[in-house]
Amino acid sequence: MEKYKQKYNDSSKGIISKICRMKNKIVKNLGNNRMVNSIQTGIARDEFTLFYQPEYNLESNEIIGVEALVRWISPEKGMIPPDAFIPLAEKTNIIYELERMIICKALEQKKLWEQEDLGHIELSINLSSRSIDSEDNFKIIEDIISSYKVNYKTIIFEITESVVIANIDLALERINRLRKYGIRFALDDFGTGYSSLTHLLKLPIDIIKIDKSFIRSIPYCSEETSITKNILTMAHDLRFKVVAEGIETLAQLEYLRKNSCEGGQGFLLCIPLSSERVVDVLKARASIVG
Numbered sequence: 180m181e182k183y184k185q186k187y188n189d190s191s192k193g194i195i196s197k198i199c200r201m202k203n204k205i206v207k208n209l210g211n212n213r214m215v216n217s218i219q220t221g222i223a224r225d226e227f228t229l230f231y232q233p234e235y236n237l238e239s240n241e242i243i244g245v246e247a248l249v250r251w252i253s254p255e256k257g258m259i260p261p262d263a264f265i266p267l268a269e270k271t272n273i274i275y276e277l278e279r280m281i282i283c284k285a286l287e288q289k290k291l292w293e294q295e296d297l298g299h300i301e302l303s304i305n306l307s308s309r310s311i312d313s314e315d316n317f318k319i320i321e322d323i324i325s326s327y328k329v330n331y332k333t334i335i336f337e338i339t340e341s342v343v344i345a346n347i348d349l350a351l352e353r354i355n356r357l358r359k360y361g362i363r364f365a366l367d368d369f370g371t372g373y374s375s376l377t378h379l380l381k382l383p384i385d386i387i388k389i390d391k392s393f394i395r396s397i398p399y400c401s402e403e404t405s406i407t408k409n410i411l412t413m414a415h416d417l418r419f420k421v422v423a424e425g426i427e428t429l430a431q432l433e434y435l436r437k438n439s440c441e442g443g444q445g446f447l448l449c450i451p452l453s454s455e456r457v458v459d460v461l462k463a464r465a466s467i468v469g
């Protein structure tokens with residue numbers, strides 16, 4: 180009898196935990212669906228905006244460009260950072276709509292800056308890991324790009340290693356289609372994925388952006404510091420330009436300069452700014468340089 184009781188208890192525990200898991204999944208899906216719906220509403224209400232973080236030439240200290248970083252200004256929740264909605268949007272097709280809107284806004288802004296004659300400004304736009312997976316979507320992105328007659332040589336698309344690794348031949352085909360315009364490509368968050376030299380050599384990438392997790396530990400953690408040094412040496416040998424992200428201290432800046440890192444971004448140099456504020460920074464630069 181005891182044996183049967185035990186067996187009954189075990190199997191009912193199993194069923195209960197299965198029901199709990201199902202319930203959690205349903206609650207999570209409901210939450211996700213709600214989020215996707217509110218992204219959709221946010222797009223319709225034009226609640227997404229781009230901030231711009233200047234990128235510097237570490238040798239001359241001059242601003243060479245800006246990176247567009249999306250922000251969701253929700254009337255209910257305030258400013259929502261991209262990490263809170265991009266990964267979820269990427270799980271559904273809403274990412275296509277979001278991304279097109281981001282590219283349109285970024286290129287519209289770039290066109291205005293070119294008309295204002297603010298000097299040489301490179302504009303980096305982050306591409307989602309989903310951008311390249313659908314030919315229909317990619318064709319629309321291409322059409323958007325060709326409709327904005329900006330100086331394409333100053334446009335950089337940032338892609339992550341995961342995009343490349345998922346399908347290297349597809350990535351190669353898509354990258355080459357945009358390179359025909361003169362657009363350049365950067366490998367973002369470098370060091371966090373599993374890119375090997377073989378991957379890098381196969382791809383027409385111009386710039387490598389060292390992930391901030393490596394920069395954070397410079398110069399105190401010897402492992403991360405030596406990884407950064409090795410990335411710089413390897414990248415230079417292969418003739419890539421290197422940009423370090425997440426520079427927060429003078430010690431990090433000095434280390435990167437000493438090791439010939441060409442470009443840098445980080446809170447020490449400038450935080451991401453609204454389009455109105457970044458234009459002031461760019462104008463101030465234009466008056467010093469020009």
Ligand code: C2E
Nearest residue numbers: 248249260261262281305306307425426427444445446451
């Ligand atoms: P990312 O492209 O690597 O962008 C750099 C992130 O580091 C930005 O966060 C920026 O605000 C932050 N950052 C800059 N300097 C520092 C620093 O000194 N210290 C620290 N701790 N952080 C710094 P943000 O804006 O929250 O963006 C996070 C990620 O979301 C981006 O990483 C990118 O992967 C994605 N993302 C942002 N905007 C877009 C977009 O328009 N489209 C797509 N597809 N993804 C985007």
Ligand code: MG
Nearest residue numbers: 246305337367
């Ligand atoms: Mg980026």
Ligand code: MG
Nearest residue numbers: 367368388424
């Ligand atoms: Mg990055």
